[in-house]
Amino acid sequence: MLTIFGGIGLFLLGMTMLTNGLKEIAGDALKRWLNTFTKGRISAVISGAIMTMLVQSSTATTLLTIGFVSAGLLTFIQSIGVIIGANIGSTSTGWIISLIGFKISLQTMALPIIGIGVFMSLIAPHEVKKFGNVIAGFGLLFLGIDMLQQGMGSAQDLIAFDSIPADSFISIFLLIVIGVVMTVIMQASSAAMAATLTALFAGAIDFEQAAYLVIGQNIGTTATALFASIGASVSAKRTALTHLMFNVLTAVIVTIIFPYFVQATKWFTELISGHFDQTIGLAIFHTLFSLLGALIFIPLMRPFANFLMKLVPERENALTRDLDDSLAEMPSAAIEVSFKTMRDIMVELTNAQQLLMNMKKVTVEFEKTMLEIEEALEITRKFLDKILVTSKRERQKLISILHTLDHLHRLIKVLREPQKVEALSLQEKLMQEWQEMLSTINQRLNEDEKLLDISLILEETSQQVARERRNKRIQYFERSVANETQLDLAVSKVDALLWIDRLIYHYWRATARMAEFQSINEE
Numbered sequence: 001m002l003t004i005f006g007g008i009g010l011f012l013l014g015m016t017m018l019t020n021g022l023k024e025i026a027g028d029a030l031k032r033w034l035n036t037f038t039k040g041r042i043s044a045v046i047s048g049a050i051m052t053m054l055v056q057s058s059t060a061t062t063l064l065t066i067g068f069v070s071a072g073l074l075t076f077i078q079s080i081g082v083i084i085g086a087n088i089g090s091t092s093t094g095w096i097i098s099l100i101g102f103k104i105s106l107q108t109m110a111l112p113i114i115g116i117g118v119f120m121s122l123i124a125p126h127e128v129k130k131f132g133n134v135i136a137g138f139g140l141l142f143l144g145i146d147m148l149q150q151g152m153g154s155a156q157d158l159i160a161f162d163s164i165p166a167d168s169f170i171s172i173f174l175l176i177v178i179g180v181v182m183t184v185i186m187q188a189s190s191a192a193m194a195a196t197l198t199a200l201f202a203g204a205i206d207f208e209q210a211a212y213l214v215i216g217q218n219i220g221t222t223a224t225a226l227f228a229s230i231g232a233s234v235s236a237k238r239t240a241l242t243h244l245m246f247n248v249l250t251a252v253i254v255t256i257i258f259p260y261f262v263q264a265t266k267w268f269t270e271l272i273s274g275h276f277d278q279t280i281g282l283a284i285f286h287t288l289f290s291l292l293g294a295l296i297f298i299p300l301m302r303p304f305a306n307f308l309m310k311l312v313p314e315r316e317n318a319l320t321r322d323l324d325d326s327l328a329e330m331p332s333a334a335i336e337v338s339f340k341t342m343r344d345i346m347v348e349l350t351n352a353q354q355l356l357m358n359m360k361k362v363t364v365e366f367e368k369t370m371l372e373i374e375e376a377l378e379i380t381r382k383f384l385d386k387i388l389v390t391s392k393r394e395r396q397k398l399i400s401i402l403h404t405l406d407h408l409h410r411l412i413k414v415l416r417e418p419q420k421v422e423a424l425s426l427q428e429k430l431m432q433e434w435q436e437m438l439s440t441i442n443q444r445l446n447e448d449e450k451l452l453d454i455s456l457i458l459e460e461t462s463q464q465v466a467r468e469r470r471n472k473r474i475q476y477f478e479r480s481v482a483n484e485t486q487l488d489l490a491v492s493k494v495d496a497l498l499w500i501d502r503l504i505y506h507y508w509r510a511t512a513r514m515a516e517f518q519s520i521n522e523e
Contacts, residue, residue, distance in 0.1 A: 010144030017137030048085020113139030179216020189221035250293030
């Protein structure tokens with residue numbers, strides 16, 4: 001029993017190291033690739049499958065997909081295709097174990113691989129160290145399987161599988177529940193699949209029992225996403241429900257047609273290997289399970305997406321709906337989401353200013369919007385604090401966002417000052433010009449145009465206002481000395497000019513930093 005637990009622990013440790021290393025090596029490349037090849041339903045499914053095979057984690061693919069949906073780089077319908085593909089890609093672990101894991105001496109192979117990987121991660125140059133983690137993780141994964149093989153001889157002592165043959169409704173239900181529990185406890189469907197394959201290879205369970213365990217494990221693998229979605233963003237909740245409904249409905253269908261499904265599995269296994277190899281057969285069963293679900297769900301993506309959007313509506317404060325703490329583990333996705341949030345906040349700030357200028361007074365709606373924006377900025381700040389960047393490019397992008405956040409905070413402070421109402425009357429012409437400028441900016445922001453053009457317009461406006469502020473400041477005080485105007489009025493007009501100058505300056509700098517982010521993204 002202790003050997004089995006140790007084997008599962010080594011497998012999970014190896015899988016974690018392998019997944020984290022692969023994400024670090026190919027994070028940005030995978031992000032760009034996924035964004036490019038998810039335009040259609042089938043391409044989205046294929047992209048999700050290939051990405052999961054590469055990083056060996058459907059959870060990593062799911063988190064990246066949530067980030068892309070949140071950042072507006074993927075539609076929710078496209079994300080459903082990627083999730084379906086991730087389920088297909090997750091079956092690759094079973095293939096690796098069944099084709100390699102039981103055919104050679106794993107301990108003989110695993111130990112030197114672990115040694116090479118560990119030495120690489122300790123003494124190799126920085127750029128090579130991450131490859132060492134991947135190699136060491138791969139070795140630990142197979143060492144864990146070797147320990148599982150050694151311990152599975154006593155598996156009957158843990159659960160009396162002889163007493164629950166797969167020949168009655170209650171037994172079938174129990175086997176599926178055991179599969180669910182295995183995955184929930186291990187927090188990884190790949191580890192549960194490895195344990196099931198090893199038990200099957202050791203003769204502790206028969207093929208039908210193993211197949212029902214796999215059905216349960218496919219349901220159990222949704223638990224991680226479901227737990228992570230509690231209190232998370234709307235995108236995370238919808239994605240978790242997509243995963244759950246896909247796996248549960250497919251499990252129900254496969255359970256109903258189980259005898260025919262097993263026959264099809266045996267036929268494919270004999271076709272591939274020439275005889276019925278049970279471990280390869282289980283890998284084929286798992287793959288056919290996911291393929292069947294894909295064939296059912298792909299034609300129904302749009303109505304399915306509409307149903308989920310009604311089931312999980314948007315939050316009241318839409319500005320922070322996409323900031324999900326679980327995304328902090330995927331820096332590239334988290335940074336993209338933060339940028340989109342900054343852009344949404346900028347749009348709301350523009351709307352608030354236009355409302356203030358139209359009404360020429362502070363209204364309840366204006367105050368409500370400002371409070372929502374302040375809350376959104378604070379939530380965003382806490383979210384950004386959790387992101388740990390690993391590459392120079394991500395660091396530069398995160399710095400651009402932090403500068404944007406700083407200027408937006410300062411912009412809020414300016415809009416909270418009393419001069420905001422006085423400026424409407426004391427500098428009426430200038431404020432009318434700014435209002436026209438805001439209409440143009442808002443239109444371009446909503447049309448998702450490049451921010452560099454907006455930034456250049458704002459830079460010119462800011463410099464023009466700064467010159468006007470310096471010139472008029474001198475004029476107002478000269479007129480006051482000449483008794484052409486009251487000193488109090490001159491001071492008020494200067495204060496209004498200073499307020500407008502700071503308002504436009506921070507608006508320009510926030511937009512310039514966002515344009516900087518986009519330019520880094522395009523490199």
